[in-house]
Amino acid sequence: MKNNTPYLLFGILGHPLSHTLSPCMHKAAFRSKNTPAFYLALDFTPESLVEFQKNLKASPFRGFNITVPYKERMLSAADVLSKQAKQVGAINTLMRRGGRWYGENTDVDGLLMSLQNDAGFSPRNKKVLILGSGGAARGAVFAMAKSGAQEICLCNRTLSKAVKIIRDFKKYFPQTSFIAIPLEAKKIQEQIHHADLIIHATSLGLKATDPALLKSSWIPPAKTNSRKLFFDLIYKPPTTLFLKAAKKKGHKTLNGLGMLLYQGVLAWEMWMGQKAPIHVMKKALWEGVKSRS
Secondary structure, eight states, X not given: OOTTOOOEEEEEEESOOTTOOHHHHHHHHHHHTTOOEEEEEEEOOHHHHHHHHHTXXXXXXXXXXXXXXOTTGGGGGXXXXXXXXXXXXXXXXXXXXXXXXXXXXXXXXXXXXXXHHHHOOOOTTOEEEEEOOSHHHHHHHHHHHHTTOSEEEEEESXXXXXXXXXXXXXXXXXXXXEEEEESOHHHHHXXXXXXXXXXXXXXXXXXXXXXXXXXXXXXXXXXXXXXXXXXXSOOSSSSOHHHHHHHHTTOEEEOTHHHHHHHHHHHHHHHHSSOOOHHHHHHHHHHHHHHHO
16 A cells, blocks of 8 residues: 555444444455545534534545434435435435535345344334334334335334324335334233334443333243344344343344444445455454454
8 A cells, every 4th residue: 555545534423432333344344455544433412513514515524324313314414315315214324426425324225134144034024013213213114114014013202203204104115004102011012912023223222321121021922933033223232131131031132233234334335336345344343342342
């Protein structure tokens, strides 16, 4: 590598970012391809993000990953949105081309790739319960509907937020049955009983002090031929209270590390216009998890 080679600049936007493993993954990918690039974790408070957005056009960055809680908020930063990003109403990737910012949502396909590759699960004709109503939940609902889920139940403390997401997506997926419920024990128990897949798409669990979203008593014991899959989009800690409760009842579990990998691979390929070194990125993630455990 020549010393005078200009460096490319990338980063991840979110708050908080103490948990993020995205820098490990992307830095390893750039090194393996001998690409001169920096990847920074940019932890902005909502107030400081406003100023950053104002100066985005003049910034030296070539691309961003976007994580909680800014996946919906950063839609306005894109000059051009992909069809999928428009429909989801949230982005997790920004790419600069010719002075314009292009917004994409690679969470959708990253989630589906993880379900298929890491759990051997297909949502087609299945019943799915999704917890949350932020940008991650929007991506999860869209992914399930896109892949042919029979029924999607969205649960949130503020019912109106779940209702809005369903209203937004019904026009794209008229064949899918949508239900919105509040975070109430009886209703959640009923939906868990019927669901094949339960997705936790809130940020609750990122902090060690966070309480459990679901009480263990709400989860029924697994039957021999009807083990459900509990999928937590959080990857640090690798086993959240949500997953621990499901495991104790005998159900299958999956954390968000695979989704992080696949959405990152898709974002990297979007930025660089070439195949991502997926095995290098996967190894870097595992090493990152081990070093922080």
